Amino acid sequence: MNTIRINELKIKGKRLTLATFGIAAFILVFWYLFFSEKDNHLNFVVDHQIDVTPEQIQSIKAIGEWEFLSVSCEELVDTIRKGLFSDDHLVRIYFGTMRLGINLHQVKPGWMHVDGDSIEVTLPPVGLLDRDFIDEARTKAFYESGKWTAKDREALYQKAYRQMLSHGLTQQNMENARLNAKTQFRRMMQAMGYNYVSIRFEE
């Protein structure tokens, strides 16, 4: 009986020694692969570059927009979805530039009247040159928790659009654009050789 137990113990001892040697060998190989050889390295890699795709020109238009004031806006817009245990947030920063000026395609016949060294210029009303002024592709994602859909992002865009309009398209900015239009046109006409320049806007 005792002889059998002694044999079992010997076998167990051998197994333990083998296991110890195995672990030691594994550690040695691991150490050799990752620390002694500097060239050895293994990483998980994810490529964040977009693919090369073509840019399609959808339309080309000849325009005559004279910009006299640019209002660049950054709007931090956020939305919250109330939940039972926690709220979801989506915060984005939108960028846009509103361009105020005149559209030369709206001038009426005889908008310039020359008399000797005097010139009278009647400009079309100053307004927002382009209703699309948000550069959405520049948008910065500031914070996101929870799942948000395309509809939510579109709603945020519309919110940013309304905020930019209300903050940037003010009477004061329109007046500044008008004043600058007058200054720039007067300077240009004087450079052309007209001594007396009169500039007014259509009603």
Added chain:
Amino acid sequence: MKSIFSIACLVLIFCGMSCSGNNQEQQPRPLYQSIDTVPMLIMQIQQCAKLHTAEYHIHKIITHDDVIQFKGNLLHQNIDIKLPLGQRKVAIPMDATLKAYIDFSTFSKENIERQNELITILLPDPKVELTSSKINQKEIRTFVGLTRAGFSDEELSQYEQQGREAILKSIPNMGIIEMARENAARTLIPMLEQMGFKESNITIAFRKDKTIQRLTN
């Protein structure tokens, strides 16, 4: 302890459901409420004198193939293994508007040459700017592998910014500068005709480096 907590949670959920059920009878409520809490604005106002003469509408589909790779070097052997079920794909359609303009902010007597009835206007070379861009949010398509999380707002924004940069880089190949020059002449000549100059006596020229490119006549 855990079972007591889970029972309490269940009771709370049922209470919540029953409460919302009562409210629905009285007044229909939306599934969730959106609230604006951080209205903030940074504004920069700049006086300028830019004559925009050409407008291009560009469409681009930004695509990104996102694969997790196990890459490295082991015993001087290159290892590059694509992990199964770890692929993500996204396609983002976007539209952008490019406008070419001539900067008149430094326009002065030096830009005009007059010889009796002849007039030459010397203009600086046109510049191009991206005036707006729109992401077609509803048309964005994503495909996400089983072992991956969906695209975050930050990731999508990064790809959109890269797409914008790609459009800006492709400007020299679009011919927008040439068109802007031609349109500038078409805009300015009628103006000069209104001032009493004959079309045959008007020259619009552009300064490009040391050479002058004449466009009209």
